[in-house]
Amino acid sequence: MTERERERERDGVVESCDVAVIGGGPAGSTAAALLARRGHRVIALEKARHPRFHIGESLLPMNLPVFERLGVLEKVRALGVYKPGADFEADNERGYNTYAFARALGDSPPHAYQVWRQDFDKMLYDHARESGAEAREGHEVVRVEQRHARETRLDVRTDDGREYAVQARYVVDASGRDAFLACRRKLRRKNAEHQSAAIFGHFRGAQARPGEDAGNISIYSFAHGWMWMIPLPGGVMSVGAVCRPDYLKQRKGRTVDFLLETLEGNPALWRRLRQAELIDGEVRVTGNYSYDSSRMGGPGWVLVGDAFAFLDPVFSSGVYLAMSGAERAAEVVDQALREPRREAALLRRLEKRQRTGMARFAFFIYRFNGPVMQWMFRHPRNTWQLEQGVISMLAGDLFDTPRVLWRLRLFKLVYALSGLRDWRRWRTEHRYRLAQARIRFTGGTTPLDQE
Secondary structure, eight states, rough: HHHHHHHHTTTTTEEEEEEEEEOSSHHHHHHHHHOOOOOOOOOEESSSSSSSSOOHHHHHHHHTHHHHTTOHHHHHHHHOOEOEEEEEOSSSSSEEEEEGGGGSSSSSSOOOEEHHHHHHHHHHHHHHHHHHHHEEEEEEEEEEEEEEEEEEEEEEEESOEEEEEEEEEEEEEEOGGOOOOHHHHHHHEEETTOOEEEEEEEEOOOOOOOOTTTOOOOEETTEEEEEEEEEEEEEEEEEEEOOOHHHGGGTTOHHHHHHHHHHHHHHHHHHHHTTTTEEEEEEEEEEEOEEEEEEEETTTEEEEEGGGGGGOOOGOOOHHHHHHHHHHHHHHHHHHHHHHHHHHHHHHHHOOOOOOOOOOOOOOOOTSSHHHHHHHHHSSOGGGGHHHHHHHHHHTTSSEEEEEEEEHHHHHHHHHHHHHHHHHHHHHHHHHHHHHHHHHHHHHHOHHHHH
């Protein structure tokens, strides 16, 4: 301990708590509220002040049971736009297929909501405070030192320049893509095979889907990635593109024009947007690089939400994975503080569960822009209830429902067989093209020409 630390402790500016939570997003607020309810003294530290902007407005049906257990379901309903499903481009008369959540297998709710994230996140943080957590805003953790398994010191700086320290028996890192502990412990691993970035804005006057599909999230493809349209409260539509970073680098300061030119790249989306107005001319750009951490936790600490891992947002999995993971992590922390000998086994079980669910999402995410997956989404078949299995995946039911999980395994087999069929067709066509080129060069004919 330095002399400065001793002076600060003598001055009484080191606060003690059972659990310190870094970050005030959905994961941090969930963990803070649930641990405070269990009787622990919780200090939650958010470096910004709510409401603050955040991407990720579309929620999943499997969020709803978490909201209910947390006690915020009615608050979410008041904030959100009713979301009955998701739709994807298709070669049919309407131009899209609707994957209605009401058709999912298992017990996932038949709908979800789309929300303004700044309002949603503020509501959750306020709820954590109402649940007994000391939820502080404008308080940034700038340094952390773990002295023992149940003694971690966090140095905090407030946005008005004050400094103080917190000594915690347990640390929950919910710092989002800052990945505070993972970076300092050198645990963060970038996914070199799947990198993306997003450019997006909010529009007024965009065309909604007709009838019962009006609240759907709509997903479109284009040459450099995929696009979304998300209906929000007040007649606003969130519209953006997730694309490869190299493509986004081409904008060279032309952010607004670049977004509009990109969105024009999909005619079906642009038809819904051409009469719309970009609100305040504001366009946002964010890096959505896919990553994970080599460990989820250790004695006295655990990573939740994006502080642990981040997937491409194509299936809107972020908030659900963050909140459901934080809910499970709160149980682990509570039991670890009461029965330390169980901590290692509980953390292993939590990490295995979280990675397994993420891997099931990732199978679809990492193949989404490929020709085979695109064809399967454009031409869904419900043989063996495979389409309903995909709907259950889109609803977030990826952990505990056996009849969903075995259909997803079967979907992988069908995907592999479809890929093999396409590879053979590609090989035949490729050999034919080579033969044609050879004939043109030599002036002869091929057996296929002679037929």
